Amino acid sequence: MKLITVAGPPSSGKTSMLLRVIDWLKEQGLKAGVVKFDCVASKDDERYRAKGVPVLLGLAGNLCPDHYFVTNIEACARWGQSLELDILISESAGLCNRCSPFIRHALAVCVIDNLSGVNTPTKMGPLLKQADIVAITKGDIVSQAEREVFQYQVRKVNARAEILHINGLTGQGKERLGVLLAQAEDIDDLDGRKLRFSMPAAVCSYCLGETRIGHDYQMGNVKSIAIPDVPRPEVS
Ligand SMILES: Nc1nc2c(ncn2[C@@H]2O[C@H](COP(=O)(O)OP(=O)(O)OP(=O)(O)O)[C@@H](O)[C@H]2O)c(=O)[nH]1
Numbered sequence: 005m006k007l008i009t010v011a012g013p014p015s016s017g018k019t020s021m022l023l024r025v026i027d028w029l030k031e032q033g034l035k036a037g038v039v040k041f042d043c044v045a046s047k048d049d050e051r052y053r054a055k056g057v058p059v060l061l062g063l064a065g066n067l068c069p070d071h072y073f074v075t076n077i078e079a080c081a082r083w084g085q086s087l088e089l090d091i092l093i094s095e096s097a098g099l100c101n102r103c104s105p106f107i108r109h110a111l112a113v114c115v116i117d118n119l120s121g122v123n124t125p126t127k128m129g130p131l132l133k134q135a136d137i138v139a140i141t142k143g144d145i146v147s148q149a150e151r152e153v154f155q156y157q158v159r160k161v162n163a164r165a166e167i168l169h170i171n172g173l174t175g176q177g178k179e180r181l182g183v184l185l186a187q188a189e190d191i192d193d194l195d196g197r198k199l200r201f202s203m204p205a206a207v208c209s210y211c212l213g214e215t216r217i218g219h220d221y222q223m224g225n226v227k228s229i230a231i232p233d234v235p236r237p238e239v240s
């Protein structure tokens with residue numbers, strides 16, 4: 005199974021874009037599912053479910069959403085494998101500009117929209133800097149000149165990512181993203197894999213600089229996602 009991490013500011017167009025790409029993947033015979041991470045509330049699960057896409061919703065509540073992500077992604081990957089997904093996409097709203105939920109060797113996609121302001125790319129941290137692909141949405145509501153300036157700002161922060169222009173409403177530009185997702189590396193086991201970035205301090209083992217993923221590395225204030233019918237180890 006491939007694991008793709010998709011992250012970007014709230015309302016940047018992640019779900020709209022992903023629904024289009026998942027349709028395209030389905031046409032190619034690939035089954036994708038989604039785990040959506042958010043802070044206090046989200047209706048994204050309903051949007052995915054309405055399109056027949058298997059989905060899990062995890063709400064971090066009072067925890068740092070990125071810490072919540074890393075303590076749950078392994079169980080979510082097992083859920084994806086139990087459904088025999090070809091591709092599991094994790095969608096998280098990048099709520100903390102100092103963090104990123106990106107995992108080494110798992111394709112990392114940052115979604116950012118043209119309306120977010122020309123200075124936003126330089127204000128964003130690893131979420132943009134460490135992405136393999138930057139998808140820029142909402143190009144339909146700005147001018148060509150604005151699109152070029154915005155792309156230039158993105159390029160200054162991340163010189164190596166492939167930049168894609170995708171319209172979340174029409175799906176225009178989705179094919180290239182679909183191809184990149186379909187070609188992503190397979191990840192059969194997340195245990196012991198590493199994040200691309202160590203997260204800022206809170207009150208769990210990851211606050212102390214832990215980057216390894218897996219039950220044995222999780223201590224302190226962790227919270228388990230509710231997954232129907234898939235047992236996961238007790239968190240101590
Ligand atoms: N004009 C235009 N609107 C878009 C585009 N992509 C998304 N939208 C709109 O932007 C709004 C937010 O889109 P979502 O797909 O919900 O964004 P999101 O990033 O998944 O949002 P959260 O998961 O809540 O953070 C919706 O009203 C979409 O219809 C686009 O390319 N062009």
Ligand SMILES: [Zn+2]
Nearest residue numbers: 018019048095
């Ligand atoms: Zn969304």
Ligand SMILES: [Zn+2]
Nearest residue numbers: 068070100103
């Ligand atoms: Zn954080």
